Amino acid sequence: MADDDLENLPGVGPATADKLVEAGFESYQSIAVASPAELSNTADIGESTAGDIIRAAREAANIGGFETGSAVLERREQIGKLTWGVPEVDELLGGGVETQSITEVYGEFGAGKSQVTHQLSVMVQLPQEYGGLRGSAIFVDSEDTFRPERIDDMVRGLDDETIQATMDDREIEGSPGDEEAMEALVDDILDKIHVAKAFNSNHQILLAQKAKELASEHEDTEWPVRLLSVDSLTAHFRAEYVGRGELADRQQKLNKHLHDLMRVGDLYNAAVLVTNQVASNPDSYFGDPTQPIGGNILGHTSTFRMYIRKSKGDKRIVRLVDAPNLADGEAVMRVQDGGLKPE
Numbered sequence: 233m234a235d236d237d238l239e240n241l242p243g244v245g246p247a248t249a250d251k252l253v254e255a256g257f258e259s260y261q262s263i264a265v266a267s268p269a270e271l272s273n274t275a276d277i278g279e280s281t282a283g284d285i286i287r288a289a290r291e292a293a294n295i296g297g298f299e300t301g302s303a304v305l306e307r308r309e310q311i312g313k314l315t316w317g318v319p320e321v322d323e324l325l326g327g328g329v330e331t332q333s334i335t336e337v338y339g340e341f342g343a344g345k346s347q348v349t350h351q352l353s354v355m356v357q358l359p360q361e362y363g364g365l366r367g368s369a370i371f372v373d374s375e376d377t378f379r380p381e382r383i384d385d386m387v388r389g390l391d392d393e394t395i396q397a398t399m400d401d402r403e404i405e406g407s408p409g410d411e412e413a414m415e416a417l418v419d420d421i422l423d424k425i426h427v428a429k430a431f432n433s434n435h436q437i438l439l440a441q442k443a444k445e446l447a448s449e450h451e452d453t454e455w456p457v458r459l460l461s462v463d464s465l466t467a468h469f470r471a472e473y474v475g476r477g478e479l480a481d482r483q484q485k486l487n488k489h490l491h492d493l494m495r496v497g498d499l500y501n502a503a504v505l506v507t508n509q510v511a512s513n514p515d516s517y518f519g520d521p522t523q524p525i526g527g528n529i530l531g532h533t534s535t536f537r538m539y540i541r542k543s544k545g546d547k548r549i550v551r552l553v554d555a556p557n558l559a560d561g562e563a564v565m566r567v568q569d570g571g572l573k574p575e
């Protein structure tokens with residue numbers, strides 16, 4: 233999709249194509265669902281030209297269509313549940329983080345959001361009997377928070393039985409007490425986390441499209457992508473669209489980005505995990521300090537919303553907010569050197 237040649241569209245020359253790509257419109261599909269006004273503002277073209285471009289993109293793009301109820305059922309039967317490694321939190325989620333859904337984890341700085349994305353990048357790789365999905369992970373890192381050392385800590389923090397089963401699964405000879413085998417396991421787990429840094433919001437949008445390509449390449453391999461994390465979803469958008477006048481534009485971009493992420497989850501049966509900050513400034517006149525950035529649009533898109541807040545020491549309270557078919561509730565976990573742990 234990302235390889236679509238925009239210059240094949242009527243009225244699109246190299247300069248317009250560049251502007252479109254820069255704004256995240258790099259596939260026929262993304263243009264097909266844009267409005268003429270949006271496209272005309274983005275690429276400095278007239279609305280009628282924009283309308284022609286959109287019409288041509290619609291013809292060229294595969295924008296999907298209707299499917300039968302049984303096809304929907306078949307897809308839903310594939311939904312996997314991924315453990316946090318904390319039974320109380322899994323229970324809150326009705327069994328774990330679901331594939332084909334977006335899970336939003338929000339909280340203030342230091343709450344443990346990045347710890348969750350690291351932990352799940354490990355857990356997703358575990359055999360299914362141990363709460364994993366035996367898949368690989370994609371990690372879009374917008375705040376430079378990905379640390380292989382934390383993955384190392386978290387692998388070592390798993391219980392011996394899980395470590396042994398995971399070694400066996402990967403045909404790594406040895407046992408949890410064997411340093412050489414442990415290093416081999418950590419390396420193998422790191423090998424199955426695909427990390428990319430996002431330098432700005434447009435880059436992040438492009439990386440979501442790259443993620444889709446990566447998931448497609450891995451679809452029929454031994455390690456299909458089962459987790460796509462974006463940590464943080466909103467930081468760049470928040471930093472770049474600062475004025476009140478830019479709010480609508482920001483929401484529109486964010487919304488489109490979320491749909492791109494959701495699509496990866498749907499098409500490739502992956503869990504989508506995004507983190508989000510809360511406005512921690514208590515003096516802030518606008519905005520409740522416990523509300524996630526992104527407001528309503530994000531609220532409607534993320535299927536599971538988890539609010540993490542600090543408690544005493546390494547304790548954290550995890551609250552499930554507004555989940556469909558699940559009761560709101562809270563669980564307690566600890567953030568430790570070995571990762572997320574039960575109370």
Ligand SMILES: Nc1ncnc2c1ncn2[C@@H]1O[C@H](COP(=O)(O)OP(=O)(O)O)[C@@H](O)[C@H]1O
Binds near residue numbers: 546
């Ligand atoms: N190696 C470690 N051992 C124990 N706790 C750690 C370790 N690394 C990080 N933490 C805990 O995680 C917190 C940071 O969490 P983080 O996920 O970066 O927060 P957020 O992404 O929500 O801003 C630290 O304040 C600390 O409590």
Ligand SMILES: [Mg+2]
Binds near residue numbers: 345346375377
């Ligand atoms: Mg973080």
